[in-house]
Amino acid sequence: MPKDELQLGEFEQYVLLAVLSLKKGAYGASIRQQLHEAISRDVSLGALYATIERLEKRGLVSSNLDGATAKRGGKAKRMIEVTAIGKKALQRSRQQLTTMWGLAQLRGITYV
Amino acid sequence: MSSWLLKLCSGLLRLCLPLHVADALIGDLYEEYNTKRLDGGVNKAQMWLLSQTARSIWPFLLSTSYTLRAIMMLQGLFVFMVLAIAIMYLSNMDDASRLSVEFWPQWMAGKPHQLFLEQDFWQFAFARELHESNIQMWLNPLSMAYAGLAWMLIKRFEKQIKPSLIVHLFFVAGLMALPYLWGVLIFILFQPEIRLTGPIVVSMWFPILYLVLPLSWSLANSVSYRLGLS
Structure with a gap:
């Protein structure tokens, strides 16, 4: 896989991390709530699903339908899981950020 | 009223979003709407529903091929x-x-x-x-x-x-x-x-x-x- 395919945007990283933290319980509403509670990001379900679609096309997450209930108007949940490629992409993003933070600290920038 | 509003929002979403996305998203919308209705009342839940619907349509309108x-x-x-x-x-x-x-x-x-x-x-x-x-x-x-x-x-x-x-x-x-x-x-x-x-x-x-x-x-x-x- 080309290295560019592993490049993640900030919101993509948040979504992948939220999915990982929710383990087997990651679907639209739970990811949205997790992002709201953890980092106070009030995202729309549409923006979230657009990102999930993009990540799935790139092979970074996979999904399957499960758990239709009356509370959900009889609609199934789209359960999301991070794939091995998704985890690799997250690790790469973390390494890049750590490297850049390290560089900034080497230059004496400690006030951020 | 709320049932009518839910149907309207669902219809709009089904119209504007790819079907495989719309169904799961509408399910999430129902689930959160019902939770918000119990926690904060119908009016607050309806406002949330309208705002979520409006905000959910445009990312797909802008991003779909x-x-x-x-x-x-x-x-x-x-x-x-x-x-x-x-x-x-x-x-x-x-x-x-x-x-x-x-x-x-x-x-x-x-x-x-x-x-x-x-x-x-x-x-x-x-x-x-x-x-x-x-x-x-x-x-x-x-x-x-x-x-x-x-x-x-x-x-x-x-x-x-x-x-x-x-x-x-x-x-x-x-x-x-x-x-x-x-x-x-x-x-x-x-x-x-x-x-x-x-x-x-x-x-x-x-x-x-x-x-x-x-x-x-x-x-x-x-x-x-x-x-x-x-």
Whole structure:
């Protein structure tokens, strides 16, 4: 896989991390709530699903339908899981950020 | 009321979103709406529902390949229609004084596009000239040859060079603009008589007319592929 395919945007990283933290319980509403509670990001379900679609096309997450209930108007949940490629992409993003933070600290920038 | 609102929001979402996304998203919307209704009351939940629906539609409208293709094709179609009507307008014009006195000096200076700023063109062209054309008028062998050559060059460029999107766009725009710039150069260098200017303008406009729709389609596909939307 080309290295560019592993490049993640900030919101993509948040979504992948939220999915990982929710383990087997990651679907639209739970990811949205997790992002709201953890980092106070009030995202729309549409923006979230657009990102999930993009990540799935790139092979970074996979999904399957499960758990239709009356509370959900009889609609199934789209359960999301991070794939091995998704985890690799997250690790790469973390390494890049750590490297850049390290560089900034080497230059004496400690006030951020 | 809330049931009616839920159905309206669901209907809107099913209309604007891909179906495989809409169903799961509507389920999430129902689930959160019901939780919010129990926690904060119906009014608050309804406001949340309306805001979520409105905010959920636009990311898909902006990001789906279908919409992107539609916008790019509409732009191409607009250019095609305006050029075609301009050609019909000029071909059937029986009274040159219908255009403003400033227009003809501009025409002779190699700026036939000034026609698109003429009031008469926009006021009457659509209604008056639309049906007065024959098929032969639309066939210009030289422009067809150029359009075919440009199309082959673009496809070869895409295949062999695999350019970035910006370079690709510039290459396509450059090939479309080349006959136009060539025509302007002829106007400036040779200052032809007005009776000889028609064929020059034909060679400036027809390649664009032939190329704009297939290139819009090809570019729309290329852009959506590169943005990961197709």
